[in-house]
Amino acid sequence: xxxxxxxxxxxxxxxxxxxxxxxxxxxxxxxxxxxxxxxxxxxxxxxxxxxxxxxxxxxxxxxxxxxxxxxxxxxxxxxxxxxxxxxxxxxxxxxxxxxxxxxxxxxxxxxxxxxxxxxxxxxxxxxxxxxxxxxxxxxxxxxxxxxxxxxxxxxxxxxxxxxxxxxxxxxxxxxxxxxxxxxxxxxxxxxxxxxxxxxxxxxxxxxxxxxxxxxxxxxxxxxxxxxxxxxxxxxxxxxxxxxxxxxxxxxxxxxxxxxxxxxxxxxxxxxxxxxxxxxxxxxxxxxxxxxxxxxxxxxxxxxxxxxxxxxxxxxxxxxxxxxxxxxxxx
Ligand code: CP
Numbered sequence: 001x002x003x004x005x006x007x008x009x010x011x012x013x014x015x016x017x018x019x020x021x022x023x024x025x026x027x028x029x030x031x032x033x034x035x036x037x038x039x040x041x042x043x044x045x046x047x048x049x050x051x052x053x054x055x056x057x058x059x060x061x062x063x064x065x066x067x068x069x070x071x072x073x074x075x076x077x078x079x080x081x082x083x084x085x086x087x088x089x090x091x092x093x094x095x096x097x098x099x100x101x102x103x104x105x106x107x108x109x110x111x112x113x114x115x116x117x118x119x120x121x122x123x124x125x126x127x128x129x130x131x132x133x134x135x136x137x138x139x140x141x142x143x144x145x146x147x148x149x150x151x152x153x154x155x156x157x158x159x160x161x162x163x164x165x166x167x168x169x170x171x172x173x174x175x176x177x178x179x180x181x182x183x184x185x186x187x188x189x190x191x192x193x194x195x196x197x198x199x200x201x202x203x204x205x206x207x208x209x210x211x212x213x214x215x216x217x218x219x220x221x222x223x224x225x226x227x228x229x230x231x232x233x234x235x236x237x238x239x240x241x242x243x244x245x246x247x248x249x250x251x252x253x254x255x256x257x258x259x260x261x262x263x264x265x266x267x268x269x270x271x272x273x274x275x276x277x278x279x280x281x282x283x284x285x286x287x288x289x290x291x292x293x294x295x296x297x298x299x300x301x302x303x304x305x306x307x308x309x310x311x312x313x314x315x316x317x318x319x320x321x322x323x324x325x326x327x328x329x330x
Contacts, residue, residue, distance in 0.1 A: 054082075075312050099118070156188075187217075268293065
C-alpha cells in the first residue's frame, strides 16, 4: 500500500519540504540540479531573478539560527520575494499566542510560504496539515529544522557540497561523526546519502550518542556503527562532523568535553586516517576544541564555508520549485 506523503501533490510534485525521508532519488537530484545555475546568480552584478516576484515569504524561527535564517532570507530576496522575518521574542507568541493562531494570522496577511524552525519535532508538519485542513494548500511550508527530527535543506546543501567535490555518490565512503542521537542534521543526511546511493555510511560516536539500534535507523540503508573513531575514519572520502547538541540532552551523556575531544574530536592525526583527498564538513555552529580542532576546521580539507554559500543556491532551488507547484497533499 502506498503511504501518503503530505509533501507531494497528486502529481508527485513537491508542495512542501518537510523531510528528506520519503523523497525519491529523482526529486533529490532535481533539487540539486536546479540549485546549480543559482550559484552563478551570485557572480552577477544584479543578483536577482524574478521567480518569486510578488510572493511573501515569512521566516518563523522559534529557535536560534545564524546560517539557516540568513541564507533563507538571502535566497528569497534573490528570487525577488518580499521577506518578513518574524521576531518571535517580540511577537505575540511571547504573550502565549499558539503556533496555529500565529500561522492563521500571518496567512491572513496573504503569506505564500512559511519557513519554520521549531524546537518541537513535527511543528512544520502540523502547520502543513492545518493549512490543508483549512483549504489553504497554496501556502507552502519549508522545514528549517524541527527538534531532533529533520533539517532537510541542511541535508540537501550537504549533498550539493558532496556532489560538487566528489561527483559520484555511488563510489563514496562517508563517515558521520558525533552526536547522532540528538541531531536532526544527521537524520536528514542519512536519508539523503542512502537515497542517493552511497554504498557505505559509517556512524561514528560513543555508545551514549550512538546507540546500537542506530544501524537500523533507516530501513535498507548501508549503515555501519563504529564506536572506534580510527575504524570509522579509515579510508573515508567524506567526514561529516556534528556538534554536541547539549540543549537536547537530558542529563550528562559524556564524562567531559575534554574526554570527548580526546576520543572523537577531529584532529589532523585522526583525519590522516581518511583518504588524503577527503573533505571535512560541519553544518555549524562549530564547537572548536570539542568536536573539531581549529587546525582541521580552518585547514585545506575543510569545505565548511562553501557549505554555507551553497546553502543559498539550494534554498533558492527549493523555494522556486515549491512556488511552481500547487495542489493538495497526498
Ligand atoms: N546549520 C544550521 O542549522 O545552522 P544555524 O543553526 O546557524 O541555522
